[in-house]
Amino acid sequence: MIRRSLTLFAGLFVLILVIGWAMGLPFTSSRLVEAAAYSLIALGLNIQWGYGGLFNFGIMGFLMLGGFAVTFISYPVNPQFWGSDGPWMLGRALIAFAAGALLVYGARQSDRVGIRGGWKTFVTVLAWFVAYCVYRSQIDPAAAYIEANAGFVGGLGGHPVLGWLFGGVLAAAVAFVVGKIALGLRTDYLAIATIGISEIIRALIKNMDWLTRGTLTVSPIPWPTNLPQAYQASGSSQFESLILARGGFLLLAIAVLAVALFLISRAYAGPWGRMMRAIRDNHIASASMGKNVTARQLEIFVFGSVLMGIGGAMLVSFTQIFDPSSYQPINHTFLIWVMIIVGGAGNNWGAVFGAVLIWLVWVVSEPLAKVIFDFVSYWSSNVGWGAIPEIESRSAQMRVFVLGLVITIALRWAPKGLIPEAVRREG
Amino acid sequence: MTEFIFFINQVVIAGAVLGCIYALGAVGITLVFGILRFAHFAHSELMTSGAFFAFLLASAFAAWGIVTPIPTGFVVLPIAMVASAIFALGVDKGFYAPLRKRGAKPVILLIASIGVTLMVQGLIRLFFGAGSYSFFETETKDVFRIDTSFLGSTRPLVITEPQLIMIVVTVITVLALHFFLTRSRLGKGMRAMADNADLAQVSGINTALVVRVTWVVAGALACMAGTMLALDVTLKPDLAFNIIIPIFAAAIVGGLGQAYGAIAGGLLIGFAESLAVFNWTMVLRPLNAVLPEWAQLPATLSLVPTEYKLTVAFVILVVVLLVRPTGIFKGASS
Numbered sequence: 001m002i003r004r005s006l007t008l009f010a011g012l013f014v015l016i017l018v019i020g021w022a023m024g025l026p027f028t029s030s031r032l033v034e035a036a037a038y039s040l041i042a043l044g045l046n047i048q049w050g051y052g053g054l055f056n057f058g059i060m061g062f063l064m065l066g067g068f069a070v071t072f073i074s075y076p077v078n079p080q081f082w083g084s085d086g087p088w089m090l091g092r093a094l095i096a097f098a099a100g101a102l103l104v105y106g107a108r109q110s111d112r113v114g115i116r117g118g119w120k121t122f123v124t125v126l127a128w129f130v131a132y133c134v135y136r137s138q139i140d141p142a143a144a145y146i147e148a149n150a151g152f153v154g155g156l157g158g159h160p161v162l163g164w165l166f167g168g169v170l171a172a173a174v175a176f177v178v179g180k181i182a183l184g185l186r187t188d189y190l191a192i193a194t195i196g197i198s199e200i201i202r203a204l205i206k207n208m209d210w211l212t213r214g215t216l217t218v219s220p221i222p223w224p225t226n227l228p229q230a231y232q233a234s235g236s237s238q239f240e241s242l243i244l245a246r247g248g249f250l251l252l253a254i255a256v257l258a259v260a261l262f263l264i265s266r267a268y269a270g271p272w273g274r275m276m277r278a279i280r281d282n283h284i285a286s287a288s289m290g291k292n293v294t295a296r297q298l299e300i301f302v303f304g305s306v307l308m309g310i311g312g313a314m315l316v317s318f319t320q321i322f323d324p325s326s327y328q329p330i331n332h333t334f335l336i337w338v339m340i341i342v343g344g345a346g347n348n349w350g351a352v353f354g355a356v357l358i359w360l361v362w363v364v365s366e367p368l369a370k371v372i373f374d375f376v377s378y379w380s381s382n383v384g385w386g387a388i389p390e391i392e393s394r395s396a397q398m399r400v401f402v403l404g405l406v407i408t409i410a411l412r413w414a415p416k417g418l419i420p421e422a423v424r425r426e427g
Numbered sequence: 428m429t430e431f432i433f434f435i436n437q438v439v440i441a442g443a444v445l446g447c448i449y450a451l452g453a454v455g456i457t458l459v460f461g462i463l464r465f466a467h468f469a470h471s472e473l474m475t476s477g478a479f480f481a482f483l484l485a486s487a488f489a490a491w492g493i494v495t496p497i498p499t500g501f502v503v504l505p506i507a508m509v510a511s512a513i514f515a516l517g518v519d520k521g522f523y524a525p526l527r528k529r530g531a532k533p534v535i536l537l538i539a540s541i542g543v544t545l546m547v548q549g550l551i552r553l554f555f556g557a558g559s560y561s562f563f564e565t566e567t568k569d570v571f572r573i574d575t576s577f578l579g580s581t582r583p584l585v586i587t588e589p590q591l592i593m594i595v596v597t598v599i600t601v602l603a604l605h606f607f608l609t610r611s612r613l614g615k616g617m618r619a620m621a622d623n624a625d626l627a628q629v630s631g632i633n634t635a636l637v638v639r640v641t642w643v644v645a646g647a648l649a650c651m652a653g654t655m656l657a658l659d660v661t662l663k664p665d666l667a668f669n670i671i672i673p674i675f676a677a678a679i680v681g682g683l684g685q686a687y688g689a690i691a692g693g694l695l696i697g698f699a700e701s702l703a704v705f706n707w708t709m710v711l712r713p714l715n716a717v718l719p720e721w722a723q724l725p726a727t728l729s730l731v732p733t734e735y736k737l738t739v740a741f742v743i744l745v746v747v748l749l750v751r752p753t754g755i756f757k758g759a760s761s
Binding site for chain 1 (some may be wrong): 460465466524525529531533534535537538539541542543545546548549550552553556557617642674675676679683688732734735737738740741742744745748749752
């Protein structure tokens with residue numbers, strides 16, 4: 001098993017060298033930073049699916065939350081907003097929200113004053129409706145005012161690493177609510193419910209222009225390490241400063257990844273990990289052994305989502321732009337599932353291996369498809385069939401196809417992944 | 428009366444059209460789930476590829492100079508449905524049957540169906556690019572404006588020709604499906620297998636045949652739904668991928684495995700979406716004359732802003748899953 005992993009990682013290293021040689025160092029270094037962030041996200045899914053058997057198809061939502069968090073924390077302060085009536089109006093909207101929440105809470109407790117059965121349902125629904133109307137009546141004018149006068153709320157001007165942490169916290173908070181609602185559902189239902197929830201998160205972030213600037217995008221988001229411009233100012237050449245800056249970011253990303261990997265590997269090897277495997281394999285038996293299955297599943301859902309939030313924040317702060325419309329289920333949910341399936345669910349090294357491999361396959365399949373199309377086009381025009389039209393846009397679409405091909409091949413011939421879960425027999 | 432006609436235009440017709448499309452898609456999903464016990468994500472790609480089959484046939488018809496009284500998309504629909512059914516059978520044979528034979532869990536089949544989604548979507552984008560197409564490039568889309576002035580309305584009732592045919596075709600299809608499921612041997616076999624697969628097998632039902640028929644029905648209905656959607660709006664490679672979640676929501680709300688539930692769920696979600704974004708001020712405007720100055724209605728008074736239209740389906744889905752975890756008609760589980 002160890003030997004197999006080492007061979008595979010050595011092969012991955014050779015692949016990175018080949019890509020570095022073919023595509024150049026600046027390209028490869030950027031892709032490696034992204035691969036580190038995706039490894040973190042894949043570890044998050046590995047906790048949820050590999051350890052806990054939970055079917056989370058809402059990864060995109062948590063990545064967006066992380067991206068929003070780092071934008072909010074690290075983007076410079078917008079004085080136009082803080083100088084206007086905006087904060088005051090938002091405060092009123094917040095009070096309206098709290099009042100609405102209180103109203104719903106009260107309606108849910110209404111059985112204590114003797115309202116029961118159908119009447120209680122009626123009161124609860126009515127409370128939800130009134131709370132929604134009250135909140136809308138405050139937030140709608142506030143949103144319109146902020147958009148008209150200040151553009152958007154802006155950031156807090158904090159350090160990007162704080163933003164990453166906040167991404168984790170925000171994702172955890174949302175995951176707690178989502179888990180409370182959805183974890184009672186079985187596999188397929190859970191998958192569809194989580195997709196639905198992530199689409200709701202996307203719709204909110206995309207349309208709450210006053211908070212996230214929506215489709216107008218926010219950039220440039222500051223880097224946690226020195227930017228290439230800083231190196232250039234101190235006299236390095238353009239190429240050198242690019243490599244130095246990306247190398248610095250890569251080191252930071254790998255450090256975060258290493259800490260996460262160390263912590264969850266320790267946890268997984270211990271009693272906590274044994275309990276999680278037991279719950280995954282037979283939750284009925286585990287429940288009868290006195291394990292609180294619901295609480296443990298919620299715990300694991302929150303843990304996994306924290307890593308997804310941090311990874312999503314890292315991706316956004318690296319690309320320096322927060323663009324809610326660039327998030328797609330294909331690129332941000334299914335891609336990560338492919339990483340886990342190919343790498344090996346239930347094995348942390350498998351998750352990291354799968355993440356790096358699939359990310360490289362995903363980014364390389366476009367230029368590779370272009371080379372192949374150019375080649376075919378050259379021959380077909382020589383034979384007289386004419387050249388392939390629109391090679392650029394067509395090769396860009398090929399990576400979706402390659403992703404689908406990889407997932408079907410993996411399920412058919414390596415269903416447990418390239419580095420499968422090591423089942424230990426303890427005691 | 429003008430307000431009432433406006434309501435019919437904006438809610439009843441739009442909701443019925445959307446509901447028909449959702450219902451046809453959801454029936455396929457629910458049948459596949461009932462018989463094969465997995466959530467078939469690639470259904471959206473069956474819809475899109477079906478719409479592209481119909482589009483290619485319609486273009487061929489136009490190139491041959493065949494002119495039809497109704498939109499060509501509907502004329503070529505039966506041929507496109509056959510092509511889609513064969514395509515669905517091929518996908519099953521190539522991707523799902525080997526996994527089933529190995530005894531893979533439903534979850535693995537679900538992930539495989541996502542792989543199929545990506546592959547088909549990649550192929551469609553490879554051949555057709557990322558742009559959008561219209562069925563009505565060579566022919567015109569007839570719009571009927573029914574004068575309702577005899578009812579005292581200043582506005583006409585507006586419905587397009589494809590929308591009208593679409594509703595009629597859906598009603599006929601649903602009736603045909605009903606008779607197939609209740610009267611024919613195969614349809615009864617399908618219902619039996621959806622209820623209890625093991626019992627169906629021991630009582631002599633040819634399960635392999637039932638699986639094939641399921642794919643034929645699902646593929647044909649998906650093609651129908653996809654083509655109708657493309658006729659109503661425009662045809663693009665992510666046509667159905669964007670609405671697969673409302674369709675799943677319809678199937679789940681109705682109860683997975685329940686064909687009638689899927690139809691009810693589709694109509695419910697279609698109407699709910701158009702009701703939620705409806706601007707109530709349009710209907711309640713006469714009240715402004717009675718209401719005092721400070722309580723005048725705002726210019727737009729919709730339950731949900733239009734941008735959030737798609738989230739309505741998810742909210743309904745989540746609420747239904749919480750209240751009745753297996754849908755209104757008590758569906759199956761994997």
